[in-house]
Amino acid sequence: MFDNQKKSKSLTPIVVSNLSLLLGKTKILDKIKCKIHNETIVAVLGPNGAGKSMFLKTINGLIGVESRKINFNSIEINDYIRKEIAMVFQKPILLRRSVFENMQFVLENKNKLSNLEIMKFLQRVNLDTFKDKPARLLSGGEQQRLSLARALLINPSLLLLDEPTANLDPYSLNLIEEIILDENKKGKTIILTTHDMGQAKRLAKEILFFNKGKLLEQTKAINFFKKPKTKEAQSYINGKILL
Amino acid sequence: MILESFSHAFDLVLTFDKDFFEILLLSMKVSCLSLLLSCLVGLPMGTYLAIKNFLGRDTVLIIFNAMMGLPPVVVGLILYLLISRSGPFGWLGVLYTPTAMIIAQMILIIPIIVSLTAQIIEEINEEYKDLFKSLVISSHKALIAYLYDARYSILTVILAGFGRAISEVGAVIIVGGNIDHLTRVMTTTIALETSKGNLSLALALGIILLLIALIINLILISLKTRAKKRMYV
Numbered sequence: 001m002f003d004n005q006k007k008s009k010s011l012t013p014i015v016v017s018n019l020s021l022l023l024g025k026t027k028i029l030d031k032i033k034c035k036i037h038n039e040t041i042v043a044v045l046g047p048n049g050a051g052k053s054m055f056l057k058t059i060n061g062l063i064g065v066e067s068r069k070i071n072f073n074s075i076e077i078n079d080y081i082r083k084e085i086a087m088v089f090q091k092p093i094l095l096r097r098s099v100f101e102n103m104q105f106v107l108e109n110k111n112k113l114s115n116l117e118i119m120k121f122l123q124r125v126n127l128d129t130f131k132d133k134p135a136r137l138l139s140g141g142e143q144q145r146l147s148l149a150r151a152l153l154i155n156p157s158l159l160l161l162d163e164p165t166a167n168l169d170p171y172s173l174n175l176i177e178e179i180i181l182d183e184n185k186k187g188k189t190i191i192l193t194t195h196d197m198g199q200a201k202r203l204a205k206e207i208l209f210f211n212k213g214k215l216l217e218q219t220k221a222i223n224f225f226k227k228p229k230t231k232e233a234q235s236y237i238n239g240k241i242l243l
Numbered sequence: 244m245i246l247e248s249f250s251h252a253f254d255l256v257l258t259f260d261k262d263f264f265e266i267l268l269l270s271m272k273v274s275c276l277s278l279l280l281s282c283l284v285g286l287p288m289g290t291y292l293a294i295k296n297f298l299g300r301d302t303v304l305i306i307f308n309a310m311m312g313l314p315p316v317v318v319g320l321i322l323y324l325l326i327s328r329s330g331p332f333g334w335l336g337v338l339y340t341p342t343a344m345i346i347a348q349m350i351l352i353i354p355i356i357v358s359l360t361a362q363i364i365e366e367i368n369e370e371y372k373d374l375f376k377s378l379v380i381s382s383h384k385a386l387i388a389y390l391y392d393a394r395y396s397i398l399t400v401i402l403a404g405f406g407r408a409i410s411e412v413g414a415v416i417i418v419g420g421n422i423d424h425l426t427r428v429m430t431t432t433i434a435l436e437t438s439k440g441n442l443s444l445a446l447a448l449g450i451i452l453l454l455i456a457l458i459i460n461l462i463l464i465s466l467k468t469r470a471k472k473r474m475y476v
Contacts, residue, residue: 109384
């Protein structure tokens with residue numbers, strides 16, 4: 001069983017070995033092999049349909065794959081591990097409740113109730129004044145900030161962010177990026193997908209580059225942007241269509 | 244005759260007619276109890292069917308959908324055969340009692356509650372399932388959360404169930420027997436008074452029945468409209 005004492009730092013390294021995913025007859029992920037180290041920020045890059053979001057979902061256990069294909073610090077994925085992972089979806093999934101109640105739901109699930117804690121996280125994403133507002137009446141940026149606050153509330157060791165700043169205004173973008181860097185400094189491992197090259201440069205320590213379900217590159221961010229190894233990555237960085 | 248019926252209806256209410264209020268009270272008691280019990284069974288069942296995938300799930304849903312159109316007289320007749328003295332459940336001694344009427348109404352309401360709840364929860368499940376899976380929410384907590392978040396849509400389901408219960412006559416007249424001071428309800432009284440040719444009283448009772456349905460609808464719809472404004476629906 002997963003050791004609760006060690007769990008705060010024990011999810012990494014995440015080792016993905018020969019991970020493939022078929023949906024119907026379409027190969028979504030093709031023999032992915034990678035290793036994600038402790039306390040890093042990994043940006044998963046690639047064109048639309050490359051398999052980035054699916055990769056995050058398999059890491060989170062949302063899509064069933066053979067459990068031995070993904071190991072967290074040598075342990076196969078299980079519910080104890082999954083409770084240490086939080087995911088923010090590209091399209092925020094918010095309950096039909098108020099901002100505060102959305103946060104409360106997460107804590108109720110953990111059988112912890114602390115209104116103070118909720119307010120602390122809401123203040124961090126600058127939504128404390130909206131606590132009684134219905135969550136689905138918030139703007140896109142506010143909804144994404146709420147999703148992030150809710151994910152952080154469970155104090156995960158691994159944070160998965162699926163295009164967390166897509167279509168957001170500069171204020172929300174900056175705030176979310178600040179929080180990502182801050183959480184990483186506190187020891188969280190973060191994997192995010194993005195199409196924003198600037199964001200990947202600002203945040204990522206490592207890059208995973210996907211194309212057509214294949215992982216073509218895993219490299220340090222600085223090396224990826226300076227000298228990508230594959231012509232596909234080169235084309236992607238230059239904004240060219242990948243065939 | 245319509246004006247006369249309205250005046251008759253007012254008289255019944257304003258003079259606190261004892262017999263009328265007895266019938267009204269029993270109608271509400273039977274309908275509300277059968278609705279409550281049907282909700283206790285049907286809401287979790289509908290939610291479970293919406294969120295769980297198991298072999299035969301679609302068949303179960305099709306059966307419940309088909310049962311929404313059960314003819315009340317047939318339900319009454321089958322139930323009569325089951326609970327009459329010579330029937331397999333005759334020993335219960337519930338024939339011609341309000342209990343039999345509640346059972347008959349439940350048989351008619353449960354499929355409505357199950358089918359409509361399943362439809363509503365399926366929709367909300369599409370929205371929430373990734374989040375709940377990601378948060379590792381247990382099935383029973385998910386079930387409660389679904390019902391809570393769909394509460395305003397569920398009001399419509401409850402309303403449909405109540406409508407079926409309060410307007411029901413075929414089944415309750417067979418298993419209840421329309422016995423004065425015991426199993427006589429609004430609808431069976433209307434049927435009786437019509438057959439006696441007392442059309443003005445029958446119409447007066449009909450008007451009151453409509454008013455009750457209208458008031459309950461108004462309350463629930465105003466609650467739902469308020470919820471819609473907050474995007475809780």
